[in-house]
Amino acid sequence: MERETRIGHIVRLGGGIADIRFDGPLPAISNRLVTLSDPEIVIEVAGLPGEDIARGLVMNPSPELRIGLAVRDTGGPIDVPVGEAVLGRMFNLFGETIDDGPPLGDMPRRPILRAPVPLSERRVEGAIFETGIKAIDLLSPLERGGKAGLFGGAGVGKTVLITEMIHNMVAEYDGVSLFCGIGERSREAEELYREMGEAGVLDNTVMIFGQMNESPGVRFRVGHAALTMAEYFRDDLRRNVLVLIDNIFRFVQAGSEVSGLLGRIPSRVGYQPTLGTELADLEERICSTDRGTMTSIQAVYVPADDFTDPAATHTFAHLSASIVLSRKKASEGLYPAIDPLRSYSRMLTPATVSQRHFRIARAVRTTLAEYEDLKDIIAMLGFEELSERDRATVRQARQLERFLTQPFFSTEAMTGNPGRFVTLDETLDSCERILAGEFTDRDEGDFYMIGAITDLAGRAEATDAA
Numbered sequence: 001m002e003r004e005t006r007i008g009h010i011v012r013l014g015g016g017i018a019d020i021r022f023d024g025p026l027p028a029i030s031n032r033l034v035t036l037s038d039p040e041i042v043i044e045v046a047g048l049p050g051e052d053i054a055r056g057l058v059m060n061p062s063p064e065l066r067i068g069l070a071v072r073d074t075g076g077p078i079d080v081p082v083g084e085a086v087l088g089r090m091f092n093l094f095g096e097t098i099d100d101g102p103p104l105g106d107m108p109r110r111p112i113l114r115a116p117v118p119l120s121e122r123r124v125e126g127a128i129f130e131t132g133i134k135a136i137d138l139l140s141p142l143e144r145g146g147k148a149g150l151f152g153g154a155g156v157g158k159t160v161l162i163t164e165m166i167h168n169m170v171a172e173y174d175g176v177s178l179f180c181g182i183g184e185r186s187r188e189a190e191e192l193y194r195e196m197g198e199a200g201v202l203d204n205t206v207m208i209f210g211q212m213n214e215s216p217g218v219r220f221r222v223g224h225a226a227l228t229m230a231e232y233f234r235d236d237l238r239r240n241v242l243v244l245i246d247n248i249f250r251f252v253q254a255g256s257e258v259s260g261l262l263g264r265i266p267s268r269v270g271y272q273p274t275l276g277t278e279l280a281d282l283e284e285r286i287c288s289t290d291r292g293t294m295t296s297i298q299a300v301y302v303p304a305d306d307f308t309d310p311a312a313t314h315t316f317a318h319l320s321a322s323i324v325l326s327r328k329k330a331s332e333g334l335y336p337a338i339d340p341l342r343s344y345s346r347m348l349t350p351a352t353v354s355q356r357h358f359r360i361a362r363a364v365r366t367t368l369a370e371y372e373d374l375k376d377i378i379a380m381l382g383f384e385e386l387s388e389r390d391r392a393t394v395r396q397a398r399q400l401e402r403f404l405t406q407p408f409f410s411t412e413a414m415t416g417n418p419g420r421f422v423t424l425d426e427t428l429d430s431c432e433r434i435l436a437g438e439f440t441d442r443d444e445g446d447f448y449m450i451g452a453i454t455d456l457a458g459r460a461e462a463t464d465a466a
């Protein structure tokens with residue numbers, strides 16, 4: 001039997017919220033309502049404040065929106081197309097293509113809000129996902145089927161790093177990749193689409209965007225829409241999926257805006273009281289099962305560089321690897337500005353990475369930590385006052401610090417320095433040789449922005465020739 005179409009009328013409008021009166025039964029929370037106007041305006045039900053009133057978030061405001069406009073209940077949440085045909089395409093939250101390509105035609109659709117996979121069906125893989133970025137593979141290796149966060153304040157290089165990972169990982173990846181842009185500049189979306197096309201990886205990639213010029217409702221829901229597409233690949237097509245999100249903080253921020261629009265009283269530091277559950281509802285959907293792995297890399301903006309901010313701390317809790325970017329390193333030009341002492345990966349234990357990897361990573365970290373401790377003494381008394389051993393540690397730490405910088409493919413046009421992909425083996429060999437004191441006579445500047453340590457030879461020739 002066909003379900004009766006429920007029609008209501010807008011009775012109040014303001015601040016991105018619409019109240020709609022229904023004569024018959026009310027729509028369910030999270031249902032998608034559409035106006036009977038051209039263009040169609042989507043409203044998502046957020047609350048039922050009265051017996052005959054549904055209160056909803058206006059997702060795509062337009063001048064057509066007015067009191068008295070008829071609204072239809074579609075009987076379910078917003079949905080998006082799923083299947084092979086979404087590959088190579090760019091979408092908005094409503095599953096409409098935004099890349100000027102041919103129409104998608106009739107495709108199966110799935111609601112964007114779905115329950116996460118039960119714990120009993122989840123699986124951990126425990127294998128490293130190589131990025132070709134020395135500092136990451138050595139000190140906070142990513143886990144296949146795990147979740148990694150790139151944390152950092154404004155302008156420390158999160159987007160550059162995630163773009164580099166796309167460059168290094170997507171082409172080699174055996175599964176499909178899905179990029180979800182939340183609340184960032186729309187220019188970045190276009191650039192990324194073009195770059196992926198040029199790199200020839202678009203055919204295995206889906207992109208979905210809800211950028212900063214869109215309503216809070218769109219930014220709040222676009223992550224869920226992306227996961228619905230990703231889940232279809234994992235569960236129905238049994239493919240491995242790599243989900244890249246830039247930027248998960250904007251999801252939290254959109255939730256806070258939505259909460260404010262609905263008149264809820266804020267909680268700590270002005271965030272919505274529901275921050276923890278909202279983030280969990282999204283993050284819990286990112287998981288691996290027997291059907292396929294879902295690996296995710298998420299950029300996390302840290303407001304005012306404050307790592308105790310509730311948005312950052314709640315996100316930390318969901319991740320298997322946290323890569324922390326430091327403003328100080330960025331200001332010294334030590335890109336990627338990864339802070340090796342604050343970055344962390346669950347993978348870095350002797351049981352999961354090789355014994356050798358674990359030993360080298362620990363030695364590098366210890367040397368860098370000792371240098372960090374000596375910095376105060378150097379500032380007060382001067383380098384010359386240090387013991388011979390400490391001086392050697394400082395020299396070695398500064399060599400390592402510079403060695404862990406890396407020229408990126410994604411910044412090639414800007415820096416003029418060709419990008420380098422360094423395998424984990426090369427990184428381990430290089431660090432082992434630096435730690436063994438093989439290069440004590442070399443200037444620390446020689447280690448800056450090279451690939452593997454074998455590149456040092458090229459530098460020597462260049463210096464000799466000059």
Ligand SMILES: Nc1ncnc2c1ncn2[C@@H]1O[C@H](COP(=O)(O)OP(=O)(O)OP(=O)(O)O)[C@@H](O)[C@H]1O
Binds near residue numbers: 152
């Ligand atoms: N690996 C790198 N090599 C050279 N320069 C870099 C690198 N990473 C970042 N930068 C410089 O830092 C700038 C900001 O980087 P990016 O846009 O990635 O920061 P962000 O953390 O994403 O910033 P926002 O929070 O504003 O989005 C770049 O435009 C570039 O000048």
